Amino acid sequence: MPESMDAIILKDVVKSFRKRTIRGEYTTFKSELLRWLRGQRQARDATLITALRGINLTIPKGKTVGIIGRNGSGKSTLLKLITGIYTPTSGDLQINGRISALLDLGAGFHPDFSGRENILINGIILGMTRAEVRARMDEIIAFSELGEFIDEPVRTYSSGMYMRLAFAVATHVDPDILIIDEILAVGDEHFSKKSLAKMMDFKRQGKTIVLVTHDLSTVERWCDLAAWIDGGYVRRVGKPSEVTAEYREAISLAEAQSVAFTPPALTEGGGALPQVPADVLSSEGPVRIRGVQLTDAQGEALEVVSPEQALEFRADFSVEGACDDVDFEVRLQAADGRTLYETSTRREAVVLTRMPTHGILRFLVERLGALGGDYSLVVSARSGKGDSSARCAFRVVSASEDEGVFRPPHRWLVEAGPEAQQGLPFAPGATPRVEVG
CATH class of the missing domain: 2.70.50.60 (abc- transporter (atp binding component) like domain)
Incomplete structure (x- = not known):
């Protein structure tokens, strides 16, 4: 059977959560016990919350895909389905390759264990052997730049230190697919540049990257594809510049109409933007x-x-x-x-x-x-x-010490002004010049 050219395939994926609300009244342990013995179970109101309403999405191998959408639209739920934290209520989900994820800050870290111990634990959770983790331990520690703090409990870490350790582990376990949920927004400028360089190295290696972010300029500059999720549906997939432009237009229209931005996953109406099934997804053309x-x-x-x-x-x-x-x-x-x-x-x-x-x-x-x-x-x-x-x-590779992006063809000319020509050994009427190619 030929190897699939797609890293992630979702077909008609639905994810629902059951929300139960106990009737508000004061009770005691004795009254609850008596009620239970008499078989009088307390009535509960069950509400089904559908976060994803039939997702159809294919992410090709080696592509960087940006997921955009309002808060509550289902983006993080989608990532948790892909990473295996959630299972679909219905539909098919296929993953081809080892996944590493950066979701909640410090997720998977034990607060009382040291950074070094958490590297070992997380590496094993992500599918590596103990020997493989130990072989990469020094490289991970060096990338995280935690120094002597690596042997301190992670509960003593700042949010930036958490992020650096989580990013170092996730990107050094040799994943085929990297999932990121806004975590790169944490950290100083130095580490942000370092993280971006690591991500670019991932792209050059042909790794698949799925990024959830509200930074539309990052999606436009950095991603190969963009997917807009709204109300639990994939509203649009395509060229990042086109998808983000349509998203901005829809948000501007909703704001102009003073429509409340209710989380669409929790309402039937879907908030400000209409619910559009994903029947117009971009796909590979002829x-x-x-x-x-x-x-x-x-x-x-x-x-x-x-x-x-x-x-x-x-x-x-x-x-x-x-x-x-x-x-x-x-x-x-x-x-x-x-x-x-x-x-x-x-x-x-x-x-x-x-x-x-x-x-x-x-x-x-x-x-x-x-x-x-x-x-x-x-x-x-x-x-x-x-x-x-x-x-x-x-x-x-250039021997030039110029700075910037490109070097246009050019020449240098140094000319003497009219006042400076008097007394200089130039022919009368000539403009003295020094030309540098």
């Missing part, structure tokens, strides 16, 4: 991007390049069915996920005719001009029937 490779002008594969080198990005694709409206898009990203450049065949009026069933899209760059650093190029095939994309990570 053109599938199978992989992207960076080569030199002669077709030799590259991972490290220089700023002045001629490059070629080759995207291997296949076509299944009609694809009259296909648009190929390329996006150059920095290590932190920022888009540095983006274009497409549609924007540049490139005519695509007679698409082969299997082909190679070649994107030729005469001079990249980027300064030293880590980058990635994302190639996407978009159509009305769905999207498909893949990325290629690479490093630019």
Whole structure:
């Protein structure tokens, strides 16, 4: 049986909780015991709370997916289903790969055990052997930067120390899938940058990352896909910039109408935004991007390049069915996920005719001009029937000491002003200059 190309598959997943409310009246132990002996059980009002109302969502391997939505929409419940904390009330849930999760701050830590002891316990819980955890212990401790506090009880830790230890453990157990629920918001600027660099390394390794966050700019810069959940439904899945734009518009409209933001999972009406079943989910279209490779002008594969080198990005694709409206898009990203450049065949009026069933899209760059650093190029095939994309990570090594992202072609000119020309050994009427290439 071929290995699934998807890391997480949810089909018609429903999760409900039963809320019981005891009738408010004063009782004593004696009266309760007598009532129990007489078989007079106290009446309870049972209310069924449906947090997820039929989730259909597929997360491909190697993709970073951002989950957005209002508080109470079902995002955290979805993550707890994926991580196995909850089981679905109905529906099918399939996970392909080892999962590591950063959910509640310090979840899984025993407050009276030291940081070192909690690393061992959590590593074993996450599927590693005792020997594997011990082999990575020093690396985890070094990443957490806890120093001598690693042997102190974690109940003495600050929230930032909790987060650093939890992140270090979760990212050093070699997971296939990493689940994050807003925890990266905790911590100082130094560790935030360090965490982001670790996440970018995960992306380069082809790991799957699922991130729940309210920071829409992070989703736009960093994620390959975005999923908007509202009222327990997946309202939209697609390109992050498009999904976040629609989400912002809906929130603005609700605020303009002064609609109360009741948690939609607890109400039948779903609060401010209407309940929309996930029957319009984005899926892979007829053109599938199978992989992207960076080569030199002669077709030799590259991972490290220089700023002045001629490059070629080759995207291997296949076509299944009609694809009259296909648009190929390329996006150059920095290590932190920022888009540095983006274009497409549609924007540049490139005519695509007679698409082969299997082909190679070649994107030729005469001079990249980027300064030293880590980058990635994302190639996407978009159509009305769905999207498909893949990325290629690479490093630019430059001898230049310039700072920034790119180095445009330039020259330096140093000219003397009219007042400074008197008495200088230049021909009459000439403008003295010093030119540096």
